[in-house]
Amino acid sequence: MSDETRPRGASDTSRAASRPGATSVDPIDILAGRMDAAEEGLLTCVHCGFCLPACPTYRELGDEADSPRGRLHLMRAVAERRLDPASDAFQTHMDRCLGCRACEPVCPSSVPYGSLLESARRVARSAVPARKRSAGRTVEVMLRLFRHPLALRVALSAARLARALRLPTLARRLAPGGRVGEGLRFGAAMLEASGGRGARPVAPDPGRTSRLAGAPVGPRVAFLPGCVQGSLFGRVVDASDRVLTRNGCDVARMGAGGCCGALHAHAGDHDGSLDLARARIGEAERMGVDLVVTDAAGCGAAMKEYGEWFEANPAWAERAAAFSSKVRDVTEVLAELGPVPGGELRRTVAYDPPCHLRHAQRADGATATVLAAIPGLEVRTVADPDACCGGAGIYGVTHPELGGAVGDRKVSEVRATGATCVATGNPGCMMQIGAGLILVGSRMDVVHPVELLDESYALLDGER
Ligand code: SF4
Ligand code: SF4
The missing domain is CATH 3.40.50.10700 (AF0625-like)
Incomplete structure (x- = not known):
């Protein structure tokens, strides 16, 4: 029996066997394996409640089920098959979590909440058809789009055009009342905000901006422009490129529109996240670089976890771990170099x-x-x-x-x-x-x- 197909309860409920890199497993077994792994490592929740004041959904709603501790109770109930993952309780409270992980650093037991949430979201997603999930259709359309670079480029180009024509400003002003109108107004304002009213772009010219005058002496860097960042925040990507170059890095950009899979992992789209991670790992290997750098914190957090995602997959574990060890936020690289x-x-x-x-x-x-x-x-x-x-x-x-x-x-x-x-x-x-x-x-x-x-x-x- 392979690591991917052993039933829960056998000796395979180790952390490695429960990683999302393993395939063809009931998502509930994966969640159960992760919770067992936490117990084995004495990392289990001791119900102290230290995480409650750190949790934004608990602070707003005051409901235990919308706290980290409450969500862990629900995960445990599903993992032990005492609660139907299609139940409103599980679906609603997993969905409301922001995934901000503010609960992790305050937890005295080091409960790996972020990784448990990803497994729980996978369980929740597989238990209910998309049309019945809260906000399901919007999210599903987005997840599909982000898996196809060409379609994503077209969609983000359309968003940029709409922004240039100031359509979001119009949409925000004309949005109706009610829940749908509120969502529309906020979405329009987000697109408007991505334009950066104070940005004053400078044309990239690495030859002029490199103060080191000569060959770069710093690391050779694969820079991930990312999907949203690369398209809607091109000015930030250009600024990162110039700043890294000025500090001696030899910067080569990874392919435009390449998504890291973070959105898919957070939404429970396991296959989508792994497909995108494999693409980024292969790309970085072909580039042969010292570091993989991003200026999007969400992308950096996901890419640093690729090693964990593929831990149970012998074909990819070593490559994923090597990739993750090279990932840095742009500010980390600059701080390590000592910025000019x-x-x-x-x-x-x-x-x-x-x-x-x-x-x-x-x-x-x-x-x-x-x-x-x-x-x-x-x-x-x-x-x-x-x-x-x-x-x-x-x-x-x-x-x-x-x-x-x-x-x-x-x-x-x-x-x-x-x-x-x-x-x-x-x-x-x-x-x-x-x-x-x-x-x-x-x-x-x-x-x-x-x-x-x-x-x-x-x-x-x-x-x-
Ligand atoms: S702080 Fe950690 S151990 Fe305490 S209730 Fe929250 S998750 Fe559980
Ligand atoms: S990740 Fe979820 S449970 Fe943890 S603090 Fe953020 S909203 Fe609360």
Whole structure:
């Protein structure tokens, strides 16, 4: 019997046998295996409740079932086949989780909540047809789109065109009332926010911008433009490219529109996430690089977990682990190199760390090093930096009330800093916070931290 087909209860309920890289297994067995693995490693939930105040859905709703501890109870009930995974209770409370993982660093038992949630979402998704899932059709259409680079490019090009024609602004103003109208208004504001009202792009010219004058001396880097980031935030991708080059990296971009599979993993689309991960691993191998770099925190968090995703798959385990060991956020690379200082930039910026950099990658300290390389920049920390902005993919569209409540809190805290712009390192967070600012009539810009360093270099070069 193969590792992929042994029943639960046999000795295969180890962490490795329960990884999503293993195929042809009942998703409930995978969830059960993961929970057993947590127990075996003495990592199980001790019901202390330390995670409750850290959880944005619990803070908004005050319902134990919408807390990490409550969701773990539900997962356990399904894993032990005491609860139907198609039940409203399981479907609703798994669906409402933002996947922000703010519950992980505060947990004294190190419960691997993020990995358990991915398994639980896979169980929930396979238990109910798409048309019956909450927000099912919207999410399913998106997941399918993100698996096909050409179709995705067409869709994102259409979104860019709509943005250039200011159609989202019109849609936001004309959106009707009610739940659907709220979702439409928020989605339109997100697309509008991706345009970056304060962005001042500079034409890429690595020959001119490399201060090292000569061959790069730093690592050879495969830079993932990503799907959403690469298309809607081209200015951020260009800024990252210039900044890495200036700091001595030899940058080669991975294929445009290549998705890392994070959205699929978070939504429980197991096959979709693994297909996309295999494509990215193969691409990086062909490029023969020292590092794989992204400026999207959600993509970085997923790619750092490829090794775990394929742990039970002998054909891919070694390749996936080698790939993950090379993955870095752009700010991590710059912090490791010691960023070249830029020109004086007199601005006040509110920094808000993305959950997938702070909680999932535990790497947001690097951003402070990057911002410290900008003379004159005043950095103000947003209150409660552990709290999610409510982004979580298209959560603001699929859950307008709850996403809106979580987002409103973040927007208030960002505005309370009195800064002229807010910096955060993930496209979903940039769109979520940007949309919230637009909807309250604020003129604050939303930027990626590397954009500020890029602007500082341009000032040093006398371009602005
Ligand atoms: S903090 Fe950890 S151990 Fe405590 S209730 Fe939450 S998940 Fe369980
Ligand atoms: S991932 Fe975020 S929303 Fe989900 S249980 Fe943990 S803290 Fe709550």
